[in-house]
Amino acid sequence: xxxxxxxxxxxxxxxxxxVPRHAVLEEHALxxxxxxxxxxxxAAELEATLDATRILALPDQVLMPGLINAHTHSAMSLLRxxxxxxxxxxxxxxxxxxxxxxxxxxxxxALGTDLALAEMIRGGTTCANDMYFFPDVAARRAIAQGFRxxxxxxVVDFPTRWAQTSDEYFQRxxxxxxEFRQExxxxxxxxxxxxxxxxxxxxxxxxxxxNQLDLKVHIHLHETAVEVENSRRDLGLRPFDRxxxxxxxxxxxxxxxxxxxxxxxxxxxxxxxxxxxxxxxxNLKLASGLCPVEALRQAGVNxALGTDGAASNNDLDMFGExxxxxLIGKAAADSAEAVPAxxxxxxxxxxxAKALGLDENIGSLxxxxxxxxxxxxxxxxxxxxxxxxxxxxxxxxxxxxxxxVWVDGEQLLMDGSMTRMDLPALxxxxxxxxxxxxxxxxxxxxx
Amino acid sequence: xxxxxxxxxxxxxxxxxxVPRHAVLEEHALxxxxxxxxxxxxAAELEATLDATRILALPDQVLMPGLINAHTHSAMSLLRxxxxxxxxxxxxxxxxxxxxxxxxxxxxxALGTDLALAEMIRGGTTCANDMYFFPDVAARRAIAQGFRxxxxxxVVDFPTRWAQTSDEYFQRxxxxxxEFRQExxxxxxxxxxxxxxxxxxxxxxxxxxxNQLDLKVHIHLHETAVEVENSRRDLGLRPFDRxxxxxxxxxxxxxxxxxxxxxxxxxxxxxxxxxxxxxxxxNLKLASGLCPVEALRQAGVNxALGTDGAASNNDLDMFGExxxxxLIGKAAADSAEAVPAxxxxxxxxxxxAKALGLDENIGSLxxxxxxxxxxxxxxxxxxxxxxxxxxxxxxxxxxxxxxxVWVDGEQLLMDGSMTRMDLPALxxxxxxxxxxxxxxxxxxxxx
Numbered sequence: 001x002x003x004x005x006x007x008x009x010x011x012x013x014x015x016x017x018x019v020p021r022h023a024v025l026e027e028h029a030l031x032x033x034x035x036x037x038x039x040x041x042x043a044a045e046l047e048a049t050l051d052a053t054r055i056l057a058l059p060d061q062v063l064m065p066g067l068i069n070a071h072t073h074s075a076m077s078l079l080r081x082x083x084x085x086x087x088x089x090x091x092x093x094x095x096x097x098x099x100x101x102x103x104x105x106x107x108x109x110a111l112g113t114d115l116a117l118a119e120m121i122r123g124g125t126t127c128a129n130d131m132y133f134f135p136d137v138a139a140r141r142a143i144a145q146g147f148r149x150x151x152x153x154x155v156v157d158f159p160t161r162w163a164q165t166s167d168e169y170f171q172r173x174x175x176x177x178x179e180f181r182q183e184x185x186x187x188x189x190x191x192x193x194x195x196x197x198x199x200x201x202x203x204x205x206x207x208x209x210x211n212q213l214d215l216k217v218h219i220h221l222h223e224t225a226v227e228v229e230n231s232r233r234d235l236g237l238r239p240f241d242r243x244x245x246x247x248x249x250x251x252x253x254x255x256x257x258x259x260x261x262x263x264x265x266x267x268x269x270x271x272x273x274x275x276x277x278x279x280x281x282x283n284l285k286l287a288s289g290l291c292p293v294e295a296l297r298q299a300g301v302n303x304a305l306g307t308d309g310a311a312s313n314n315d316l317d318m319f320g321e322x323x324x325x326x327l328i329g330k331a332a333a334d335s336a337e338a339v340p341a342x343x344x345x346x347x348x349x350x351x352x353a354k355a356l357g358l359d360e361n362i363g364s365l366x367x368x369x370x371x372x373x374x375x376x377x378x379x380x381x382x383x384x385x386x387x388x389x390x391x392x393x394x395x396x397x398x399x400x401x402x403x404x405v406w407v408d409g410e411q412l413l414m415d416g417s418m419t420r421m422d423l424p425a426l427x428x429x430x431x432x433x434x435x436x437x438x439x440x441x442x443x444x445x446x447x
Numbered sequence: 448x449x450x451x452x453x454x455x456x457x458x459x460x461x462x463x464x465x466v467p468r469h470a471v472l473e474e475h476a477l478x479x480x481x482x483x484x485x486x487x488x489x490a491a492e493l494e495a496t497l498d499a500t501r502i503l504a505l506p507d508q509v510l511m512p513g514l515i516n517a518h519t520h521s522a523m524s525l526l527r528x529x530x531x532x533x534x535x536x537x538x539x540x541x542x543x544x545x546x547x548x549x550x551x552x553x554x555x556x557a558l559g560t561d562l563a564l565a566e567m568i569r570g571g572t573t574c575a576n577d578m579y580f581f582p583d584v585a586a587r588r589a590i591a592q593g594f595r596x597x598x599x600x601x602v603v604d605f606p607t608r609w610a611q612t613s614d615e616y617f618q619r620x621x622x623x624x625x626e627f628r629q630e631x632x633x634x635x636x637x638x639x640x641x642x643x644x645x646x647x648x649x650x651x652x653x654x655x656x657x658n659q660l661d662l663k664v665h666i667h668l669h670e671t672a673v674e675v676e677n678s679r680r681d682l683g684l685r686p687f688d689r690x691x692x693x694x695x696x697x698x699x700x701x702x703x704x705x706x707x708x709x710x711x712x713x714x715x716x717x718x719x720x721x722x723x724x725x726x727x728x729x730n731l732k733l734a735s736g737l738c739p740v741e742a743l744r745q746a747g748v749n750x751a752l753g754t755d756g757a758a759s760n761n762d763l764d765m766f767g768e769x770x771x772x773x774l775i776g777k778a779a780a781d782s783a784e785a786v787p788a789x790x791x792x793x794x795x796x797x798x799x800a801k802a803l804g805l806d807e808n809i810g811s812l813x814x815x816x817x818x819x820x821x822x823x824x825x826x827x828x829x830x831x832x833x834x835x836x837x838x839x840x841x842x843x844x845x846x847x848x849x850x851x852v853w854v855d856g857e858q859l860l861m862d863g864s865m866t867r868m869d870l871p872a873l874x875x876x877x878x879x880x881x882x883x884x885x886x887x888x889x890x891x892x893x894x
Contacts, residue, residue: 077831078832080831080832080834080839080843081832081833081834081835081838081839081842081843082834084787084788084835084838084842085777085783085784085787085788086783086784087782087783087784088783091783115828115831118828119828119829122827122828122829123829281774283778284774284775284777284778285773285774285777285783285842286777286783287777287778287780287781287782287783287785289778290778310843313842314838314839314842314843315829315842315843317829317845320767324771324774326732327728327731327732327771328731328775328778330731330732330733330734331730331731331734331736331737331775331778333734334734335534335734336532336533336534336535336538336732336733336734337532337533337534338734340531340532341531341532380569381562381565381566381569381870381873381874381877382566382569382570382762382764384524384527384562384873384874384877384878384881385525385527385528385877385878385880385881385884386528386881387527387528387529387881387884387885387888388528388531391528391531391761392527392528392761395528395531395732395760395761395762396527396528396757396761396762398764398845398846398847399845400845400847423828426828426831427828427831430828430831430832431831431832433832434831434832434833434834437832437834438834441834
């Protein structure tokens with residue numbers, strides 16, 4: 001029997017494939033060739049049958065799928081910390097929109113996206129679902145950095161530096177869709193900012209395009225009680241009922257936040273195959289309410305996890321986020337057994353892949369999937385003793401324990417160091433831009 | 448003018464004294480001699496007037512008071528992760544007490560305390576308030592490691608390896624009090640486990656000793672709705688009313704958890720000078736309820752912050768805890784303006800010092816206080832850009848950014864490395880003990 005050649009054979013202490021559920025494999029290895037997971041099995045067997053160009057032993061590390069940040073606004077990392085301890089409406093109207101109106105051009109998006117990618121890669125995130133202006137710029141930065149990104153073709157009913165009219169939003173959006181159709185790292189989808197910023201005409205147009213092109217629709221929905229109440233008062237309908245009437249409640253809908261849900265809405269989400277994109281830390285920080293994750297899980301709804309933007313979080317830390325999701329999910333359900341540790345990991349991996357329509361390629365370690373992998377060190381007194389790898393990752397884990405990251409088989413983090421990103425140059429550019437932001441903030445009237 | 452001699456002059460990028468509130472000083476320095484903060488002021492001035500044995504420049508770091516973990520069970524770090532996703536009663540009865548009954552002797556406490564101290568020191572905690580068996584052993588480990596520890600003279604109405612009868616609990620407790628009376632790093636106080644494990648006789652005896660010796664009384668109180676309801680059903684009183692009738696509601700009371708509070712109880716705490724020791728992550732993980740921190744703050748109650756034990760958290764990460772406190776405090780109050788960032792830092796520093804009766808010595812950076820200091824690096828893409836140091840520490844901070852730690856002027860962490868603790872030896876001892884724990888767990892019937 002001749003040995004097959006592979007690019008890389010990784011021998012971790014633990015292998016956590018996520019699928020099948022609860023599996024924690026020891027003395028197992030994983031092989032990668034051409035960016036694909038080509039073999040998984042007992043380490044001795046793989047070493048005997050494979051001829052690996054590189055063998056990487058990770059004796060105190062867990063190998064697992066890269067985390068998927070199912071909802072973020074990458075470029076807003078440049079606005080980290082400019083609007084703390086404020087409710088959503090004030091945060092948006094007094095802080096975010098004035099600064100974005102003055103600054104959010106292509107250069108801003110390029111720099112902010114690089115900053116977000118650096119943070120996400122160092123913290124074990126290998127894929128994100130982005131909603132922001134200049135999605136083409138964000139996609140190009142992701143390709144340059146080797147990161148897997150879904151970008152939303154943003155629509156909002158007011159002019160921005162990205163587009164002046166509704167027609168221009170749709171034209172530029174569809175141009176983005178065409179430009180990146182063949183890019184293996186990029187997924188495009190439709191993105192309506194929110195029911196309170198996009199009218200029925202544009203929502204209907206988004207629905208039509210979603211049906212014609214089989215595209216996902218990314219939208220903030222039922223983020224706050226105020227949003228729901230205003231819609232009832234002004235339109236006689238809850239936002240969910242409104243988007244349902246317009247035809248958007250189907251398996252392409254990615255509904256972000258969903259902190260206000262009636263039982264019949266949970267059932268409707270389950271029946272229609274809607275994915276809920278849960279952002280617990282943003283919801284807590286803006287006092288938006290608690291998403292009923294356990295009830296959604298019990299109903300069979302696919303719940304994925306996102307950090308939201310760093311301006312409302314204030315980080316893009318998916319390990320922190322999945323821990324918060326496990327903790328706050330228990331408070332929301334009034335049960336310590338709700339949102340168990342393994343489910344928190346699923347939300348951050350395979351459920352994210354399902355939401356983005358990428359679960360044939362990523363979200364778990366399975367032969368034939370793309371090699372989006374991370375390794376996590378279990379060394380240090382903070383992680384002693386170790387009785388249960390999943391418990392340790394979720395309830396005692398820290399993103400600073402991430403040592404290695406691969407996307408599509410390319411190693412982007414090597415023993416804690418970034419392989420592609422020039423961090424000192426990034427720092428210098430961010431510092432320059434932060435002075436401009438500070439000037440704008442100094443001119444804004446704030447109460 | 449001749450220069451005064453000092454042991455150490457620290458020149459950080461930012462100096463965050465906590466007192467006065469909101470102060471963030473730049474181009475300032477702090478001087479230490481004989482374990483005391485002897486000078487603070489403009490760096491140029493201090494450099495000109497002081498002759499320092501060692502000058503330490505920290506050009507991208509914040510210098511601030513060490514964090515105070517106001518409620519923990521240090522030795523339970525050895526039980527990290529053995530009882531996840533379970534409600535409090537099941538967690539206590541089926542997991543903690545069987546293992547502790549079999550194992551919690553002096554050796555267990557010595558090892559568990561060392562493990563906890565390693566984690567706390569690396570994460571920027573310089574003082575903790577411990578409640579566990581063998582408080583003398585914990586105190587000796589703290590002295591050996593140079594850590595500041597308050598230990599509770601534990602009382603519980605059932606036999607343990609520490610004491611068999613009530614009289615023995617009190618005798619051993621008072622012996623601990625006598626032994627450590629002159630130790631500058633150790634504070635002793637009375638500790639009743641909880642109203643549901645300590646009867647009126649012992650609570651009255653604790654009250655009498657507290658009054659006679661002016662000792663604090665550390666007690667779990669109103670942790671869950673079940674605790675309150677059982678007390679009403681069995682004794683006709685809420686636990687708070689019961690301890691009030693017994694005379695314990697005064698400025699020596701340290702009430703841990705307090706997730707179930709009526710407005711009149713909040714008023715009573717404020718009027719009596721009770722300190723509330725808030726443990727948000729433990730409360731979330733055990734689905735115990737949400738402590739109304741903002742209401743307590745508005746009423747003028749001193750709220751300090753604790754991690755609880757690593758068996759119910761599962762870490763002793765005070766930076767993580769203060770962030771969770773700021774986030775969940777907004778949900779509990781239904782207001783994004785509740786529990787602002789600066790208040791989260793106060794809970795973790797000066798309020799902890801006040802609770803423990805140590806605010807004349809620690810909890811802020813002021814001339815004349817002991818040098819319990821930490822420095823925190825603001826370097827890295829996770830903390831860019833930087834508009835507000837307090838926001839960054841609270842909402843984007845990570846304990847792995849802590850670079851230096853001093854307790855009573857002794858440096859315990861130097862640029863990320865521990866100066867006293869032998870971590871490889873600790874790891875080996877913890878691994879041996881974890882095998883014993885695993886054997887006991889394997890024998891326990893669990894549903």
